[in-house]
Amino acid sequence: MAEVEDTLKRIQSINGVIGTIVVNAEGIPIRSTLDNSTSVQYAGLLHQLTMKARGTVRDIDPQNDLSFLRIRSKKHEIMVSTGGL
Amino acid sequence: MNEAEKTIKRIQAQKGVEGVIVVNAEGIPIESNLDHQRTLHYTYNFQQLLARTQRVMKDLDPQNEATLLDIQTEKNNILVSTDKDYFMIAMKNSREGP
Numbered sequence: 001m002a003e004v005e006d007t008l009k010r011i012q013s014i015n016g017v018i019g020t021i022v023v024n025a026e027g028i029p030i031r032s033t034l035d036n037s038t039s040v041q042y043a044g045l046l047h048q049l050t051m052k053a054r055g056t057v058r059d060i061d062p063q064n065d066l067s068f069l070r071i072r073s074k075k076h077e078i079m080v081s082t083g084g085l
Numbered sequence: 086m087n088e089a090e091k092t093i094k095r096i097q098a099q100k101g102v103e104g105v106i107v108v109n110a111e112g113i114p115i116e117s118n119l120d121h122q123r124t125l126h127y128t129y130n131f132q133q134l135l136a137r138t139q140r141v142m143k144d145l146d147p148q149n150e151a152t153l154l155d156i157q158t159e160k161n162n163i164l165v166s167t168d169k170d171y172f173m174i175a176m177k178n179s180r181e182g183p
Contacts, residue, residue: 049138053156056130071138071154072151072153
């Protein structure tokens with residue numbers, strides 16, 4: 001568990017990182033550097049979107065799988081690492 | 086060849102790039118170096134994903150919107166770039182090129 005905390009701290013300390021959220025398989029944030037309502041909102045929406053992206057990838061090639069998703073927007077960038085989930 | 090076509094050709098010529106599709110505001114692929122079936126399949130699928138992504142971004146912040154979707158998979162890398170009405174899909178083999 002300490003390793004997870006250390007990794008989160010390291011990511012959060014990178015210049016430009018606004019927030020870091022760890023989300024479980026149900027789309028619930030289990031660790032976050034942001035406030036609760038923001039975490040729940042981001043976790044829920046991005047969990048669903050990630051599932052959709054994975055579905056799209058598998059639709060095109062059933063042998064393939066999603067490993068990382070990056071959404072660049074006008075204001076910032078959201079990075080989702082699926083880590084086998 | 087106009088500026089747009091030159092840019093598309095340049096991207097298609099990049100090492101590792103397997104396919105480039107440009108889709109217009111009506112959702113019709115106007116440029117592609119893949120076969121017709123694959124072009125339509127990719128266009129449909131990524132248009133849906135892009136639309137979903139934009140809804141998520143608007144939900145999070147009504148003043149914001151996605152400009153690029155970078156999908157990294159085990160086999161390759163798919164980039165969906167959007168601006169105003171058009172969007173472009175580029176498929177890159179992750180083992181080659183930049």
